Amino acid sequence: MKKYDVRTTISYPTKGAMGKTGNWRVFTPILDKKKCVKCLRCWIYCPEATVIRNKDDTVDIDYEYCKGCGICADVCKVKAIVMERVGEKE
Amino acid sequence: MTSVMIDTGNYIAAKAAVMCKPDVVAAYPITPQTTLVEGIANYVGTGEFKGEYICVESEHSAMAACIGASSTGVRTFTGTSSHGLLLMHEMLHWAALARLPVIMCNINRVIGPGWNIWTDENDSISQRDTGWLQFYCSSNQEIFDTVIQAFKLGEHEKVSLPVMISYNAFILSHTSMPVYVPDQKDVDNFVKKRIPKWKLEVENPITFGNIILPHEYELVRKEMQEAQENALKLIPEIAKEWKKKFGRFHGDLLEFYKCEGAEYILLSMGAIGAESKVAIDNLQKEGYKIGLARVRVIRPFPIEEIVKLGKKADLIVIDRNISVGMEGALFSEVKSSLYGKTDAKVHGFIAGLGGKDVTFGDIETMCKKAMKGKTKDHQVWYGLEEV
Numbered sequence: 147m148k149k150y151d152v153r154t155t156i157s158y159p160t161k162g163a164m165g166k167t168g169n170w171r172v173f174t175p176i177l178d179k180k181k182c183v184k185c186l187r188c189w190i191y192c193p194e195a196t197v198i199r200n201k202d203d204t205v206d207i208d209y210e211y212c213k214g215c216g217i218c219a220d221v222c223k224v225k226a227i228v229m230e231r232v233g234e235k236e
Numbered sequence: 237m238t239s240v241m242i243d244t245g246n247y248i249a250a251k252a253a254v255m256c257k258p259d260v261v262a263a264y265p266i267t268p269q270t271t272l273v274e275g276i277a278n279y280v281g282t283g284e285f286k287g288e289y290i291c292v293e294s295e296h297s298a299m300a301a302c303i304g305a306s307s308t309g310v311r312t313f314t315g316t317s318s319h320g321l322l323l324m325h326e327m328l329h330w331a332a333l334a335r336l337p338v339i340m341c342n343i344n345r346v347i348g349p350g351w352n353i354w355t356d357e358n359d360s361i362s363q364r365d366t367g368w369l370q371f372y373c374s375s376n377q378e379i380f381d382t383v384i385q386a387f388k389l390g391e392h393e394k395v396s397l398p399v400m401i402s403y404n405a406f407i408l409s410h411t412s413m414p415v416y417v418p419d420q421k422d423v424d425n426f427v428k429k430r431i432p433k434w435k436l437e438v439e440n441p442i443t444f445g446n447i448i449l450p451h452e453y454e455l456v457r458k459e460m461q462e463a464q465e466n467a468l469k470l471i472p473e474i475a476k477e478w479k480k481k482f483g484r485f486h487g488d489l490l491e492f493y494k495c496e497g498a499e500y501i502l503l504s505m506g507a508i509g510a511e512s513k514v515a516i517d518n519l520q521k522e523g524y525k526i527g528l529a530r531v532r533v534i535r536p537f538p539i540e541e542i543v544k545l546g547k548k549a550d551l552i553v554i555d556r557n558i559s560v561g562m563e564g565a566l567f568s569e570v571k572s573s574l575y576g577k578t579d580a581k582v583h584g585f586i587a588g589l590g591g592k593d594v595t596f597g598d599i600e601t602m603c604k605k606a607m608k609g610k611t612k613d614h615q616v617w618y619g620l621e622e623v
Contacts, residue, residue: 147440150434150442153455153458156442157444158442159442
């Protein structure tokens with residue numbers, strides 16, 4: 147990666163620059179893989195790139211960084227993703 | 237081959253800017269800057285300017301567009317005046333903190349209300365703290381030479397800061413003078429292609445302007461200060477190189493005029509600085525031991541040079557600006573530079589606000605009052621209060 151020798155506010159691409167943002171979550175996306183039709187809308191729309199696309203176009207959610215915004219659940223046409231309040235099931 | 241162009245300060249600035257081949261010019265017209273951007277538009281028409289000319293909807297946008305373009309590593313230029321400069325204020329800080337060498341001419345014009353398009357220097361003086369380097373010119377030739385030098389200086393790897401070249405409304409912006417214009421290839425050799433300190437490009441993705449924590453922010457400010465200090469050394473070097481290549485020299489941080497053996501040194505800027513030379517000639521004929529140090533650069537401020545002057549003479553300062561509630565900027569900064577280093581007396585005058593004419597006769601009168609000790613502790617309003 148190209149780095150610049152100047153003190154100003156440049157941020158370089160890096161995983162988790164703000165720390166493990168998964169602990170910001172109030173709602174958690176729960177994915178039901180049996181319902182998933184591999185349309186990848188969740189993968190396209192996730193603003194934090196925490197929907198991980200697998201080789202066979204199935205998806206997984208990276209809970210270490212997912213902030214729980216719920217966009218993936220909103221765009222899922224087959225309701226394979228639902229949002230659950232953190233701690234509700236336990 | 238060098239040619240001679242007889243034209244106004246604005247058209248001369250346009251010529252100089254176009255010869256430096258900026259990739260992007262974004263500008264919004266305002267009196268008395270209008271003919272500067274009109275001049276560049278003419279070069280779009282003739283094909284001499286090959287960059288992108290963006291007509292924007294305000295000066296804030298003009299500076300924002302220059303910042304955006306400069307962020308991609310290309311060369312940028314714009315010009316403005318008075319209220320236009322003030323509308324840019326937020327973006328001026330932004331360009332400097334982002335370390336982007338946007339080059340801009342500012343034609344010093346009065347600030348309203350009190351609608352007035354004549355000259356005074358409160359517009360650019362009020363932008364002193366934005367991190368821009370600031371030059372003040374006193375002739376069309378100096379405008380031409382300084383614009384070209386400004387690209388080299390601002391884009392220098394040890395500086396990488398924006399540069400403002402100011403000159404007085406109408407007295408310079410709309411007055412024709414003969415100016416030597418060098419060959420394009422000589423300008424090309426003098427101002428090399430910009431090598432940016434950082435840039436936005438698809439191949440090397442970065443985010444710019446993200447959150448920054450207190451300690452890191454303080455370091456950003458410190459490095460800006462160091463860059464301005466580097467400019468203090470580079471300005472004389474670039475002026476020297478210019479003299480060697482093109483045979484002209486307008487001074488570096490200051491221009492000294494007949495200072496040998498002087499017991500008093502007059503400090504003035506811009507058009508009053510040019511007029512001051514006539515006053516010094518006349519005063520010396522009358523036997524007064526007085527010389528002139530015309531201040532060309534106020535950011536970075538030439539502290540060491542001012543101290544050297546203060547060690548051999550008393551100083552007289554004329555300000556065409558006022559920080560209301562305190563005094564003129566040059567008066568304040570000269571005294572601040574001398575503090576604890578010399579016990580030179582500093583006499584101050586405010587003159588020429590609102591575009592009021594300041595003739596060599598006026599300058600002689602001010603100098604004589606100072607040399608006869610007829611000034612006050614505060615800066616005297618020339619012509620408005622008895623001394």
